[in-house]
Amino acid sequence: MSPPSPGRIPVTKTPKVYVGGAFVRSESARTFKVSDATGAFFANIPQCTRKDLRNAVEAAAKAGPGWARRSPYNRAQILYRLAEMLEARSGELVTSLVRFGAREADAARGMAVGVDRLIHYAGWADKYEQLLGSVNPVASAHFNFTVTEPMGVVGVIAPDSPPLLGLLSMLAPVIASGNTVVALASEKVPYPAILLGEMLATSDLPGGVVNILTGFRRELVPTFATHAHLRAVYAAAGADERKALRLGAAASVKRVRFADWSGKEWFSDSAQGLGPIRDFVELKTTWHPIGS
Amino acid sequence: MPQTPHTAHARLLDEVGSVDQVGVEERVAKFATRSIKKASKVWGLRTAVSMTDLTTLEGKDTPGKIESLCRKALRPHDDPDIPTVAAVCVYPSMVRHAKAHVGGSGVKVASVATAFPSGQTHYRTRLSEVRGAVADGADEVDMVINRGAFLSGEYSRVQDEIAGVVEACGPAALKVILEVSELETFDNIRMASFLAMGVLRPGDFIKTSTGKTALNATLANNQVMIEAIRDFFLDTGIAIGMKPAGGIKTAKQALQFLIAVKETLGDAWLTRRRYRFGASSLLNDLLRQIEKEKTGAYQAPYYFSDAAESY
Amino acid sequence: MPSARKTSSGPRSGLIFGDLWEFDPAPETADPKLKARYDLFIGGRFVRPRSGRTFDSINPANEAKLAEIALAGPADVDAAYRSAADAFKAWAALPGRERGKYLYRIARLLQDRAREFAVAETLDGGKPIRESRDFDVPMAAAHFFYHAGWADKLEYVAPGRIARPLGVVGQVIPWNFPLLMLAWKLAPALAMGNCVVLKPAETTSITALKFAEILQDAELPAGVVNFVTGAGETGAAVMGHPSAAKVAFTGSTEVGKAIMRQLAGTDRKMTMELGGKAANIVFDDAPIDQAVEGIVNGIFFNQGHVCCAGSRLLVHEPVAGQVISKLRNRIRVLRVGDPLDKNTDLGAINSREQLGRIRRLVASGVREGALMYQPPCRLPERGYYFPPTLFTRVTQSHRIAREEIFGPVLSILTFRTVDEAIEKANNTPYGLSAGVWTDKGSRILRMSTELKAGVVWANTFNKFDPSSPFGGYRESGFGREGGRQGLLDYAHLA
Structure with a gap:
């Protein structure tokens, strides 16, 4: 990289959210100011509203059937390709994390873990079915088997710390099984998620499979809770938010799961595995007679 | 489309519809859980007696054995309230002996014909056998279908042959034996039922089996056939009868078959004009159970004439 | 050839389903061995309700009173949970093969008394004896038999994880398959090493309380299973009890949602098996x-x-x-x-x-x-x-x-x-x-x-089997009952 020309005014970026495969502002045209770790102005970030959430759910629902129909092998390849891209561009992501206060070593390690985690889930995409599903030896003259299916549109509410690894750790198992996602990025450190959106846009992940909103949790959590078309919510949330999510979820019998890792735990292998995949699939059992 | 065996099969199956084996078996299992008591039991048992085609089809049959069978048919037991059976069913060579004993009594003489049980001879020979039996006095003819032709998809041939036998029967009623064990699947049984019914006359029958193969009448294949009869009747108004044969040995079984008739075809088939049991040892078990209902005591087999079990 | 299939014109002549052969009554006569009054089953014994209240169980076939049932108040539910909590440590620590033997025993004892239970189920709930005899009771026994065999194989339930019991589980079941729903709920919970407080439906409590007699005959350790009877308030107390590690509910979507709201402030694990319109x-x-x-x-x-x-x-x-x-x-x-x-x-x-x-x-x-x-x-x-x-x-x-x-x-x-x-x-x-x-x-x-x-x-309908996971999408609930998958819903994965 050549040094900037003296006197040149850098071009600043207008961060937009990634919804339905496109970069958009909030429909409300509202933004909130984000400063970097030094307190300097960084950018105005879209302050998404419940209508933005609604639009994102529409986009995710539209993308859902196609994504669910992809072969597991194909989903695995797409997740692996995403990991390749993040690995190549991890410098940019690390820089953004450091700019918002992460220690360089932590940010770098977080990115490495994040990339590895994507690969972990890429590998799961065509394997979990054999562990979660079954052929069931019923007593009658029927062939009976249980398979998994994605739940549909899943809301993901990412933690503030670690903002990017948390988001990646929650997204990956949910989309690996064919769900589509509407995610709310960390309110405190939203920019790395916006960068992630830009990388998703150039990955092979179809538009609408992952939609990333930015904004205020207090504004958006209630809609995550009550939007009936969101079939599940996966949240890193405090006690009050948990209650709000559960209360709202009751009206549509929504599945609610919480990411209970904190701080360093997100970096550990125990923050990944079959569990988070199982949490976002439905089990369907089919019966058929055996005769001639 | 040219009428190849394959298209013929596809067309026939499409026309009559398929049958799910497990579903049929579940349906008939419910008949077996019906509990028939007291007067309704006696009614069922007596009706079963009246529907019996008392049968002997053995190489060692003699005029003497036929005479004994006919006496049993006319007076199954010393209780005069017990009805006569529907018919005696014999080989063609025995028809005139049987006719001599039951003629004019209301008990019919049924003769198996058409190279029973395999049907494996020339068509014209089969026809002439039918004509001979009728000429000897057979009121009813039990024919076997050409299973080889059926299984190779030559449905027109199967049906034309049945039509020829209908004609050869003249006034005699015809019972068409599908030989279900050789058709194997319920789809085939349903298709063959429709092929036969398509050329039968009201009052003719379709029949499960010859009794000469391993698998004979079951509640399940009976069900497939009476559902075919029902559908054919509702569609055409032509009432075809049904005769399960072979394998029905106990009164309990017979009642289950009659429950199937009651709940599938309805009251109009609860008569020997439309439903028969092709059986030999069944009759004595029916009589034993009738006596048991009357006296309250279980009966020994040797109280009943022509009992096979005399131990 | 006349077609069976492609006709739309109605039948030319109908079938006669008349009374030519009318069946005589064939009543099942086995003695259901009912008691005039049923108390709560807590700590392995039948105890009078502290609430002092009772309600009647009615035979819906003739509106006659069958028995008087104890109505559990909050103190009774509390007592049931305490007894379950007391029993939990020893029950969970029991080797799986021994826990399994209790479940096998229960399955066998239920088979022994199948006819009596079938009659009781039919009297209390109104379902045909043919169904309670041929479906409900044998299937209930099958659930215990199936899950009994899991008790010593829990290390195979979740690959890479250790399945442990959750603790005391609160369960509320509906009136449509009283004994069978009890079996669906109890068998996996017990196989996994949980203890249970269960509330049968108000109109159909009797077979649960008869089942308690089987638990006594099986010498199941006191407190492992507790039955509290009553209506909606008792159910809410069972679902809302602070010491429940998990609740499992089968019933209407409306009540399921109410329970979800009731428990929104807790981290209680839940299984909901709700309504449908299939x-x-x-x-x-x-x-x-x-x-x-x-x-x-x-x-x-x-x-x-x-x-x-x-x-x-x-x-x-x-x-x-x-x-x-x-x-x-x-x-x-x-x-x-x-x-x-x-x-x-x-x-x-x-x-x-x-x-x-x-x-x-x-x-x-x-x-x-x-x-x-x-x-x-x-x-x-x-x-x-x-x-x-x-x-x-x-x-x-x-x-x-x-x-x-x-x-x-x-x-x-x-x-x-x-x-x-x-x-x-x-x-x-x-x-x-x-x-x-x-x-x-x-x-x-x-x-x-x-x-x-x-x-x-x-090409079939309404088939059930203990090895076949059952449960809903959307507002029909979540969690599964039956099979390995159902067992997992009663496990804490470490």
């Missing part, structure tokens, strides 16, 4: 007679008091006339009446309240212009009965096509294309079960993939 889809190439049988079994099994009942029939237009006319003939031979008669197909509606609900929804169907058919049948003068009922000319927007009736009432809709069938089938907030009837294998698999339901019956 589509039973018949294509023109289906085996029609077996489909008709499946439709009948789907909606008239247990008087339609089945959460997964096939209450919406979607029939392909080319065969609609044929299917409907066959259905009408088929239901003419359904025998409605005394549940204790061995020949009864449809018994009594479970309660006066439920009968009222069915009547209201049926009246709405008539009012909204759907065409009703009920076969001629004589209903007993006393008791709660409702004849088998078909509605044609039903659209997606009729109440009878959307609301769960939980009675012997079938709404019939038609469709023309596969996509239309899928769309109509999925056009409901429920997602418990679905049926599909077709001879085409690839279509079955496509339908099974597209139907949003936890159980898909292809």
Whole structure:
């Protein structure tokens, strides 16, 4: 990289959210100011509203059937390709994390873990079915088997710390099984998620499979809770938010799961595995007679 | 489309519809859980007696054995309230002996014909056998279908042959034996039922089996056939009868078959004009159970004439 | 050749389903061995309720009182939870093979007393003795037998994880399959090493309390299973008790949602098995007679008091006339009446309240212009009965096509294309079960993939097995019961 020309005014970026495969502002045209770790102005970030959430759910629902129909092998390849891209561009992501206060070593390690985690889930995409599903030896003259299916549109509410690894750790198992996602990025450190959106846009992940909103949790959590078309919510949330999510979820019998890792735990292998995949699939059992 | 065996099969199956084996078996299992008591039991048992085609089809049959069978048919037991059976069913060579004993009594003489049980001879020979039996006095003819032709998809041939036998029967009623064990699947049984019914006359029958193969009448294949009869009747108004044969040995079984008739075809088939049991040892078990209902005591087999079990 | 299939003109002459051969009454006469009064089962003993209150259990077939049942108040529920908590440590520590032996014992003791339990179930709930004898009781025993074998194999339940019991589990079960739902709930919970506080439904408590006698005979350690009887308030106390590690509920979606709200502030694990409005889809190439049988079994099994009942029939237009006319003939031979008669197909509606609900929804169907058919049948003068009922000319927007009736009432809709069938089938907030009837294998698999339901019956309906996971999508609930998957819902994975 050549040094900037003296006197040149850098071009600043207008961060937009990634919804339905496109970069958009909030429909409300509202933004909130984000400063970097030094307190300097960084950018105005879209302050998404419940209508933005609604639009994102529409986009995710539209993308859902196609994504669910992809072969597991194909989903695995797409997740692996995403990991390749993040690995190549991890410098940019690390820089953004450091700019918002992460220690360089932590940010770098977080990115490495994040990339590895994507690969972990890429590998799961065509394997979990054999562990979660079954052929069931019923007593009658029927062939009976249980398979998994994605739940549909899943809301993901990412933690503030670690903002990017948390988001990646929650997204990956949910989309690996064919769900589509509407995610709310960390309110405190939203920019790395916006960068992630830009990388998703150039990955092979179809538009609408992952939609990333930015904004205020207090504004958006209630809609995550009550939007009936969101079939599940996966949240890193405090006690009050948990209650709000559960209360709202009751009206549509929504599945609610919480990411209970904190701080360093997100970096550990125990923050990944079959569990988070199982949490976002439905089990369907089919019966058929055996005769001639 | 040219009428190849394959298209013929596809067309026939499409026309009559398929049958799910497990579903049929579940349906008939419910008949077996019906509990028939007291007067309704006696009614069922007596009706079963009246529907019996008392049968002997053995190489060692003699005029003497036929005479004994006919006496049993006319007076199954010393209780005069017990009805006569529907018919005696014999080989063609025995028809005139049987006719001599039951003629004019209301008990019919049924003769198996058409190279029973395999049907494996020339068509014209089969026809002439039918004509001979009728000429000897057979009121009813039990024919076997050409299973080889059926299984190779030559449905027109199967049906034309049945039509020829209908004609050869003249006034005699015809019972068409599908030989279900050789058709194997319920789809085939349903298709063959429709092929036969398509050329039968009201009052003719379709029949499960010859009794000469391993698998004979079951509640399940009976069900497939009476559902075919029902559908054919509702569609055409032509009432075809049904005769399960072979394998029905106990009164309990017979009642289950009659429950199937009651709940599938309805009251109009609860008569020997439309439903028969092709059986030999069944009759004595029916009589034993009738006596048991009357006296309250279980009966020994040797109280009943022509009992096979005399131990 | 005359065709059986491609006719739309009605029958030229009908079938006669008359009284030529009328069946004599065939009542099941086994003694159900009922007590006049049932207390709560807490800590391995029958105890008087601290609430001092009781309620009556009524035989819905004749409105006669069967027994007096203790009504558990908050103090009683509390006592049950304490007894379960006291028992938990030792029970969870018991080697799996020993826990399994208790479950095997229970299965065997239930089989020994199957006939008595069947009669009790029929008296208390109104279901035909044929069903309680041939389905409910043997299937309940099968659930214990199946899960007994899991108790010493828990390390195989979740790959890479260690499955541990959760603690004390609170369970509330419905009135449609009282003993069977108890078995579905208890067997996996116990196999995993949990202790249980269970509340049977208010109208059908008796077999649970008789089952407590079996637990005593099996010498199950005191407190491992506790039964508290009562109505909604008792249920809320069981679900809301602070020491419950998990709650499992089977019942209406409405109550399920209320429980979810009640527990919103806690991190309680939950399993919800709620209502349904299943589509039973018949294509023109289906085996029609077996489909008709499946439709009948789907909606008239247990008087339609089945959460997964096939209450919406979607029939392909080319065969609609044929299917409907066959259905009408088929239901003419359904025998409605005394549940204790061995020949009864449809018994009594479970309660006066439920009968009222069915009547209201049926009246709405008539009012909204759907065409009703009920076969001629004589209903007993006393008791709660409702004849088998078909509605044609039903659209997606009729109440009878959307609301769960939980009675012997079938709404019939038609469709023309596969996509239309899928769309109509999925056009409901429920997602418990679905049926599909077709001879085409690839279509079955496509339908099974597209139907949003936890159980898909292809060319069959209303089949259950302890090894087969059961449970819903969407507002029909979450969690599964049965199979390895169901067992996992009672485990803490470490």
